[in-house]
Amino acid sequence: QGQLMESGGGVVQPGRSLRLSCTASELTFSDYGMHWVRQAPGKGLDWVAVIWSDGSEKHYADSVKGRFTISRDNSKNTLYLEMNSLRAEDTAVYYCARDFVVVKVAGHYNWLDLWGQGTLVTVSS
Amino acid sequence: AIQMTQSPSSLSASVGDRVTITCRASQDIRNDLGWYQEKPGKAPKVLIYASSNLPSGVPSRFSGSGFGTDFTLTISSLQPEDFATYYCLQDYSYPYTFGQGTKLEMK
Numbered sequence: 528q529g530q531l532m533e534s535g536g537g538v539v540q541p542g543r544s545l546r547l548s549c550t551a552s553e554l555t556f557s558d559y560g561m562h563w564v565r566q567a568p569g570k571g572l573d574w575v576a577v578i579w580s581d582g583s584e585k586h587y588a589d590s591v592k593g594r595f596t597i598s599r600d601n602s603k604n605t606l607y608l609e610m611n612s613l614r615a616e617d618t619a620v621y622y623c624a625r626d627f628v629v630v631k632v633a634g635h636y637n638w639l640d641l642w643g644q645g646t647l648v649t650v651s652s
Numbered sequence: 653a654i655q656m657t658q659s660p661s662s663l664s665a666s667v668g669d670r671v672t673i674t675c676r677a678s679q680d681i682r683n684d685l686g687w688y689q690e691k692p693g694k695a696p697k698v699l700i701y702a703s704s705n706l707p708s709g710v711p712s713r714f715s716g717s718g719f720g721t722d723f724t725l726t727i728s729s730l731q732p733e734d735f736a737t738y739y740c741l742q743d744y745s746y747p748y749t750f751g752q753g754t755k756l757e758m759k
Contacts, residue, residue: 562748564696571753572688572696572739577746586746589653622695629701636702637743638686642695 529554529641531623536646539613549606549623549643557581557601560626562639563608565619565648573619576608577626591617613650620645654678654742658751664759665730673725673754675740680720684744687716687725690737690753699738700725730756 535547549561563575576587576597585597596609606623627640655678665671675685683703688696698707700716703723713728727734735758740751 571737572690572741572750574741574748574750577748588747624696636684636705638698638701638707639688639696639741640698640707642697644695 529625531625531641531643533621533623533643533646536621536648538649538651540652541614541650543613544609544611545613545648547608547610547621547623547646547648549608551604551606551625554625554641556599556604560628560637561597561599561606562624562626563597563606564622564624564639564642565617566622566645567616567619570619575621578606610648613648615650618648618650620647653747654681654745654749656740656742656749656751658740658754660754661752662755662757664757666759667730667732669730671727671730671756673738673740673756675718675723675725675751677721677723677742677744681742681744683719684742685716685718685723686741686743687714688739688741688750689734690739696739 530552533549539545560579562577565573578585578597594612598607622645623643624639625641628637657676685703687700690696699714703718704716715726737753737755739753
């Protein structure tokens with residue numbers, strides 16, 4: 528089934544940077560696209576970014592475009608989120624999640640099937 | 653970005669009730685919609701993919717329907733473990749977007 532574990536969260540001042548990591552185990556990491564999803568305290572889920580299995584494509588939410596960078600190192604089974612110019616509104620629990628794809632006659636479908644437990648990022652002076 | 657409007661934002665129900673949550677997309681997303689359940693302190697869990705498909709292990713009391721812009725999640729007979737927050741997620745195009753969530757509470 529596999530496991531994902533995030534790390535790197537903490538308290539950071541506005542305008543500073545932070546890098547999150549998500550380490551995969553018991554799965555073939557290089558076979559899967561990966562997402563970052565966040566949840567601000569008391570708020571709903573907020574999709575952040577995705578990277579394809581080979582790193583060839585990356586997409587971002589408008590709220591983080593130009594400030595956050597998603598990347599991966601398949602040799603280390605690790606996903607990253609580099610967060611720059613952090614703002615108070617970036618305060619959230621950040622989850623990594625696996626993109627699972629199934630191919631059927633009608634087409635291919637995907638969903639986020641495996642999630643880590645999350646790491647808390649607090650942006651505060 | 654595609655906007656997902658989910659309703660209601662909260663819902664009170666009892667064990668055994670039939671419950672329906674709806675999600676409306678700001679444009680046609682075919683059937684590229686999933687439903688996720690979230691409980692406090694736990695990672696979200698997928699319930700439905702491609703509008704109406706259940707991943708392995710999801711109880712059959714959960715069902716989904718819809719195509720285009722209007723979608724529903726139905727729980728046919730609420731169980732105690734179903735009291736949680738539910739989100740729709742469109743995966744038709746990037747950026748993906750979640751609905752605002754529906755908190756299902758015990759009456």
